[in-house]
Amino acid sequence: MRYEPASVYNAPARLFHWLTALLLLLQYVLAWTMPDVHRDTKPIGLIAWHLGVGMVIILLVLVRLLWRSAHAAPPEPATLPPALRALARYTHGLLYVLLIAIPLMGWANASSRGWPVTLFGFIPMPPLSPAGSSVGHALGDWHRNVAWVLIALAGVHIAGALFHQFVLRDGTLDRMLPAHRKQAASKQ
Numbered sequence: 409m410r411y412e413p414a415s416v417y418n419a420p421a422r423l424f425h426w427l428t429a430l431l432l433l434l435q436y437v438l439a440w441t442m443p444d445v446h447r448d449t450k451p452i453g454l455i456a457w458h459l460g461v462g463m464v465i466i467l468l469v470l471v472r473l474l475w476r477s478a479h480a481a482p483p484e485p486a487t488l489p490p491a492l493r494a495l496a497r498y499t500h501g502l503l504y505v506l507l508i509a510i511p512l513m514g515w516a517n518a519s520s521r522g523w524p525v526t527l528f529g530f531i532p533m534p535p536l537s538p539a540g541s542s543v544g545h546a547l548g549d550w551h552r553n554v555a556w557v558l559i560a561l562a563g564v565h566i567a568g569a570l571f572h573q574f575v576l577r578d579g580t581l582d583r584m585l586p587a588h589r590k591q592a593a594s595k596q
Contacts, residue, residue, distance in 0.1 A: 415483060416582075420475055420479075421584075424468065424472040425472075428472065431464060431465050432465065432507075435461045439555070442455050442458055445521075449521075451521075451523040451524070458514075459525055459526075460526065460527075463515070465507060465511050466511045469504065482583060484580070485578045485579070487576075487578060499561065499564055502561055503562070507558070509554065510558055513548070513550050516536040516541075516543070516544045516547040517544050517548030520540060520541040520543070520547075520548070521539070521545075522539040
C-alpha cells in the first residue's frame with residue numbers, strides 16, 4: 409500500500425514511539441531482575457538503573473507530548489470504524505497518562521526512602537515526597553500494581569497494531585515503521 413507523506417508519522421514521531429517502547433521493555437526487564445526492595449535496601453545496581461530509566465521515560469514522554477502538540481498526527485484511514493477510532497484514542501491517551509504517572513509514583517517512593525533520584529545519573533532531581541512519607545511508600549505499591557495495567561494496555565496497543573496489519577490490512581502499522589520498510593512494501 410502506498411501512502412501520501414501526510415498520512416505517515418514523521419521521523420521524530422517514529423523515533424519517540426520506538427524509543428519509548430525500547431525503554432519500557434528495558435524498564436520491565438530491570439524491574440523483574442532487580443532485587444526486592446525492603447526497608448534497608450540501597451539504590452544501587454539494577455535499582456539505580458531502574459530509577460534512572462524511569463526518569464528518562466518521563467523526560468522522553470514529556471518531549472514527545474510537546475512535539476505532538478506542535479505536530480499533528482497523520483489522519484487515520486477513512487475506513488476506520490468510529491468505535492475503533494475511539495478505542496485507539498482512549499488507549500493512546502491512557503498510555504501517555506500511565507507513562508508519566510508510573511515513573512512519578514516510583515520517584516515519590518524513592519524520595520520517601522531517602523534515595524537520591526537523578527536524570528542521566530548526574531542531574532539531581534528534587535524529592536517528590538519527604539523521607540519517611542507514608543504516602544510515598546504507598547505510591548510504591550501503586551507503582552508496582554499500576555505497572556501491570558500498563559503491561560496490559562501495551563498488549564492491547566500491540567494487538568490493535570497486529571489487528572490492523574493482518575485483519576483490516578489498512579496499513580496503519582506501516583505508518584509507524586521506518587521509511588525503508590514502507591518503500592519496500594509499496595514496491596511489491
